[in-house]
Amino acid sequence: MTSNATGRLNWLPALVLVGLTWSFLQHLCSGVRHLLLDTGAGYELKVNKAGALATLVISILLTLLIWGLIFYRGAL
Amino acid sequence: MGNGTSIGRVRGLGSAHEGAKHWWHQRLTAGSNLLLITWLVVSLLRLPLWNYHALVLWLSSPWASVPLILAIISVFYHLRLGLQVVIEDYQHDFTRVIAIVLLNFYAIGGAALAIYAICKVAFQGAIA
Numbered sequence: 001m002t003s004n005a006t007g008r009l010n011w012l013p014a015l016v017l018v019g020l021t022w023s024f025l026q027h028l029c030s031g032v033r034h035l036l037l038d039t040g041a042g043y044e045l046k047v048n049k050a051g052a053l054a055t056l057v058i059s060i061l062l063t064l065l066i067w068g069l070i071f072y073r074g075a076l
Numbered sequence: 077m078g079n080g081t082s083i084g085r086v087r088g089l090g091s092a093h094e095g096a097k098h099w100w101h102q103r104l105t106a107g108s109n110l111l112l113i114t115w116l117v118v119s120l121l122r123l124p125l126w127n128y129h130a131l132v133l134w135l136s137s138p139w140a141s142v143p144l145i146l147a148i149i150s151v152f153y154h155l156r157l158g159l160q161v162v163i164e165d166y167q168h169d170f171t172r173v174i175a176i177v178l179l180n181f182y183a184i185g186g187a188a189l190a191i192y193a194i195c196k197v198a199f200q201g202a203i204a
Contacts, residue, residue: 028113031106038103069121 009076022063029055029062098157105154112147132197141198148190156183 001013009017033051036042042051070076119140123130134140156179163175 028110032110035103035106066117066121073126075126 008074014076018063018067021066022059025059025062026055029059098160102154102157105150105157108150109147109154112143112150115143116147132201135194135197136201138198141194144194145191148187148194152183152187152190156180159183 002009033055036051037048042048067076119134120126123134135144159179160176163172163179167175
């Protein structure tokens with residue numbers, strides 16, 4: 001997965017790993033949202049939609065944070 | 077149910093009474109997944125180096141290998157419960173039985189392989 005010359009991740013495996021990270025974090029955020037919904041909170045339409053959109057925003061931000069750190073460390 | 081012919085009684089059995097346990101274990105493993113995978117991601121990001129020997133050294137410690145084994149058990153159990161619901165929802169004929177058996181084989185087999193790999197690194201350390 002890494003280049004022999006630089007030791008950095010090649011772009012194709014990096015793209016797959018970023019995609020896997022995002023899909024995992026989307027599942028995680030959606031799961032936490034459903035745990036909150038299980039308590040009976042957040043069923044009003046506007047609140048519910050805001051929560052659904054928030055999972056997308058948070059999962060993208062967390063993906064950027066994780067891969068930003070990896071890039072900052074020079075492994076990407 | 078209960079008043080008709082014997083086949084009628086069998087068909088009218090209704091719930092298997094395992095749903096609540098299934099539902100609760102899905103939530104329970106969701107919580108343990110959240111804790112254990114957060115620990116895993118933070119631990120990996122905090123490693124000083126990301127090469128083979130750094131990872132082997134990290135995994136040689138019981139403080140890494142034991143939580144990682146717990147994470148494997150939690151994740152594979154969560155996966156088994158979740159995909160069982162998908163099969164029950166979308167597979168209507170006898171193939172659902174085959175699918176659920178295959179799912180169980182995959183979940184237990186995958187977890188066993190992962191735990192074996194963790195133990196091998198934890199007990200044996202780096203190769204050469």
